[in-house]
Amino acid sequence: MKMSAGxxxxxxxxxxxxxxxxxxxxxxxxxxxxxSRTYLAKHLQALSKAGLIHAVEGRDGGYELSRxxxxxxxxxxxxxxxxxxxxxxxxEIRQQGPLPATGEAxxxxxxxxxxxxxxxxxxxxxxxxxxxxxxAATVDTNLPGTWDSVRHWLGAGxxxxxxx
Amino acid sequence: MKMSAGxxxxxxxxxxxxxxxxxxxxxxxxxxxxxSRTYLAKHLQALSKAGLIHAVEGRDGGYELSRxxxxxxxxxxxxxxxxxxxxxxxxEIRQQGPLPATGEAxxxxxxxxxxxxxxxxxxxxxxxxxxxxxxAATVDTNLPGTWDSVRHWLGAGxxxxxxx
DNA sequence: GGATAGTTACTCGGATACCATGTGTCCGAGTCGTAACGG
DNA sequence: CCGTTACGACTCGGACACATGGTATCCGAGTAACTATCC
Numbered sequence: 534m535k536m537s538a539g540x541x542x543x544x545x546x547x548x549x550x551x552x553x554x555x556x557x558x559x560x561x562x563x564x565x566x567x568x569s570r571t572y573l574a575k576h577l578q579a580l581s582k583a584g585l586i587h588a589v590e591g592r593d594g595g596y597e598l599s600r601x602x603x604x605x606x607x608x609x610x611x612x613x614x615x616x617x618x619x620x621x622x623x624x625e626i627r628q629q630g631p632l633p634a635t636g637e638a639x640x641x642x643x644x645x646x647x648x649x650x651x652x653x654x655x656x657x658x659x660x661x662x663x664x665x666x667x668x669a670a671t672v673d674t675n676l677p678g679t680w681d682s683v684r685h686w687l688g689a690g691x692x693x694x695x696x697x
Numbered sequence: 698m699k700m701s702a703g704x705x706x707x708x709x710x711x712x713x714x715x716x717x718x719x720x721x722x723x724x725x726x727x728x729x730x731x732x733s734r735t736y737l738a739k740h741l742q743a744l745s746k747a748g749l750i751h752a753v754e755g756r757d758g759g760y761e762l763s764r765x766x767x768x769x770x771x772x773x774x775x776x777x778x779x780x781x782x783x784x785x786x787x788x789e790i791r792q793q794g795p796l797p798a799t800g801e802a803x804x805x806x807x808x809x810x811x812x813x814x815x816x817x818x819x820x821x822x823x824x825x826x827x828x829x830x831x832x833a834a835t836v837d838t839n840l841p842g843t844w845d846s847v848r849h850w851l852g853a854g855x856x857x858x859x860x861x
Numbered sequence: 862g863g864a865t866a867g868t869t870a871c872t873c874g875g876a877t878a879c880c881a882t883g884t885g886t887c888c889g890a891g892t893c894g895t896a897a898c899g900g
Numbered sequence: 901c902c903g904t905t906a907c908g909a910c911t912c913g914g915a916c917a918c919a920t921g922g923t924a925t926c927c928g929a930g931t932a933a934c935t936a937t938c939c
Binding site: 699720723756 | 908909910911912913914921
């Protein structure tokens with residue numbers, strides 16, 4: 534069981550967007566994080582479809598958060614990128630084989646499925662307890678001035694162009 | 698993010714083994730659950746490597762639980778089949794790009810990685826709170842007599858042979 | 862000088878290849894139960 | 901009748917193909933800003 538690497542990228546991007554003062558193009562976010570531009574674009578589209586971010590079209594356009602960072606949870610991002618379906622999928626094998634469970638026994642969900650569902654709910658609840666705003670604040674606590682540098686870099690031209 | 702279907706099979710098999718009175722061959726477990734014999738064998742090998750079950754070799758051999766069912770947690774099985782590594786893997790992209798995090802900032806783990814690790818810990822703790830014995834008891838509560846039927850079927854010959 | 866039309870460059874969005882991991886399968890090594898055999 | 905021995909069938913274990921989904925990429929549609937022109 535492994536999670537898409539795009540989740541990490543998306544979370545970093547959302548955190549950056551929460552402190553940006555203007556729309557940020559996808560290729561700029563990729564450059565800032567040192568990842569593939571085209572593949573990151575795919576994940577940003579997922580975030581866009583989920584309504585977490587929205588695109589400003591045309592020249593000088595880019596992405597920006599649709600809601601305040603404090604109202605976007607980490608789980609929202611994970612769900613948007615990684616998909617809404619649960620990791621564990623009960624295939625109801627109790628109904629197969631020579632001793633299948635009868636119809637009435639299947640009215641209650643399989644005990645195994647219930648345990649897995651409970652665990653995943655705990656996982657989701659934990660992720661729902663943290664927002665993009667919290668993440669940004671943590672970074673600022675660990676290394677004050679980080680967002681100033683990021684905003685400065687975003688405001689400047691390309692990376693090859695020296696920052697004065 | 699999806700979990701291997703073998704996890705579900707393995708949990709069902711462990712529950713059956715917890716009520717069996719003699720070693721159960723892999724092909725018999727596959728037949729009982731209506732799943733691929735050879736593929737199930739692969740997952741049973743994983744359980745065996747993890748020490749959760751052990752093989753009785755030779756004729757009339759098979760698998761049996763190594764520990765009492767009450768001492769085997771659901772997480773033990775999930776970990777054995779699905780692997781011990783976490784779903785989220787931090788690739789430290791904060792150290793990449795034109796504004797990499799400096800050495801001292803990296804002494805503390807990335808905030809995103811911490812959030813994901815906390816969530817996964819909650820997930821694991823939830824799975825650790827349920828044992829194979831609990832699962833077996835749940836089945837017996839929902840449909841009393843199930844394990845008697847299973848034991849009877851296991852004691853009898855092949856499925857094609859009618860049970861008297 | 863101001864409004865307007867054309868141009869340009871930039872943005873996102875979906876459709877398209879590649880590869881790693883899960884899925885499914887196979888055959889060989891080892892072991893126990895059984896039966897035949899000899900004492 | 902009992903011990904020994906050889907056999908046979910059954911078990912697991914690891915090594916081998918296939919398929920699905922994540923990974924990575926490309927090009928086309930659309931829009932806003934800029935510029936030059938005209939009134």
